[in-house]
Amino acid sequence: MNRLRILLQNIKRGVVTEKYPLEPIRVPESFRGKPVIDVDKCVGCGACVNACPPNALTLEEDLKEGIRYIKLFVGRCIYCGRCEEVCPFDAIHLTKEFELATTSKDDLYQIVGLRMYKCPICGKPYTTIRLVKRVIDKLPPEERSLVLICPDCREKITAANRSFARR
Numbered sequence: 614m615n616r617l618r619i620l621l622q623n624i625k626r627g628v629v630t631e632k633y634p635l636e637p638i639r640v641p642e643s644f645r646g647k648p649v650i651d652v653d654k655c656v657g658c659g660a661c662v663n664a665c666p667p668n669a670l671t672l673e674e675d676l677k678e679g680i681r682y683i684k685l686f687v688g689r690c691i692y693c694g695r696c697e698e699v700c701p702f703d704a705i706h707l708t709k710e711f712e713l714a715t716t717s718k719d720d721l722y723q724i725v726g727l728r729m730y731k732c733p734i735c736g737k738p739y740t741t742i743r744l745v746k747r748v749i750d751k752l753p754p755e756e757r758s759l760v761l762i763c764p765d766c767r768e769k770i771t772a773a774n775r776s777f778a779r780r
Contacts, residue, residue, distance in 0.1 A: 654704035732763035
């Protein structure tokens with residue numbers, strides 16, 4: 614009798630099987646799929662890299678060429694969404710894309726290369742040009758000069774000013 618009741622319930626429900634992959638599957642609104650970096654918005658600050666638990670996002674600098682690379686390897690991503698949450702420039706988003714099978718590991722990488730800004734005093738690249746422009750736009754003119762100097766030179770200048778002020 615129990616089996617007959619289960620059979621009747623299933624007949625009332627109808628077909629519940631998805632016809633995927635023959636027909637596209639409908640993903641829920643809250644679905645978190647493949648992350649994508651918007652190259653035009655990314656300034657290379659590295660906030661997403663610091664927040665990524667599985668290290669799917671990495672930051673590498675080529676100081677000879679003066680380029681900072683933000684690398685996203687989807688093969689390590691756990692789709693937690695932390696990168697999207699912490700990005701101050703709204704440059705990374707989780708898409709609805711989930712079909713990520715590939716024959717080449719290289720297809721799972723997205724690499725953003727950004728030119729670095731060089732310190733006018735020592736000539737060492739220390740951040741990206743885009744980030745310097747964004748920060749300068751938000752600062753009052755009297756505070757802009759220190760942003761254009763690398764942290765090492767800024768520390769030396771500040772220490773020299775403090776010792777001079779004590780005299």
